[in-house]
Amino acid sequence: MIKLQLVGRLGQNATEAFANGKKVINFSVAHNERYKNKQGVPQERTVWVNCAMWEPGAVMSYLVQGKAVYLEGVPWVNQYQSLAGETKAELRLKVTYLQLLPGPKQEGGGSVHEMPEAIVQPADDLPF
Template sequence: MLKMQIIGNLGKDCVVNNVNGKSVINFTVAHTEKFRDSQGNSQERTTWVDCAWWTDRTAISQYLTKGKQVYAEGQPEVRSFTRNDGTAGASLTLRVREVQLLGGREGGAPVSSGGYSTSSGTAGTPMSNEGPADDLPF
């Protein structure tokens, strides 16, 4: 089994679809890596991952909005295709098993996501049962 984990920001609001009576939440995660090239210049490379999460727990979709930072884990799939100009292309897709909201942007400033974790049917479940995130000692 292959397993992939990604932490990144959502490129746009998620979309909830119904396929053959089952719900799927589709979203795209961007991970940007900063590095120095052989001449010592700072460079950035962004990898986009299309995510599909088959779940009945679609209540979390209201929180999967553009700019939010998420952790997603699941099985990777590479899809090959032919572009309109005849050249070959490929895309990276993640069949999601777990999603965790980490934070994001609201009005341009980073914010906490409220500590929601979703894993195999526990959408919107707080990560801690000890009260609101404001009460955490860190």
């Protein structure tokens, strides 16, 4: 099995759906990569990963746009045809472990969005 670890920020609030009688939440995570090209000029590239988490429990309310997360899961590439007829691909992740990372501190010392411990799901129990 291939396992992917990802740290990034949510691009939008998570959405909820049902498939095969099971609840799934979908969200996208962006990771900014900074590097210098051969000429030494700073560059930045954003990599987007579309994520699906099956039977997520009560975590959806914490998955809001801009929230930093650490994820582990099984990656796969989804190929599709664009409206223009081009073959395209997207990186997707079946999330098996999710941990919200600390947000900005408030005056009282707590984070803006505090959450219970990380959520772990067995990779074998995913319905696809």
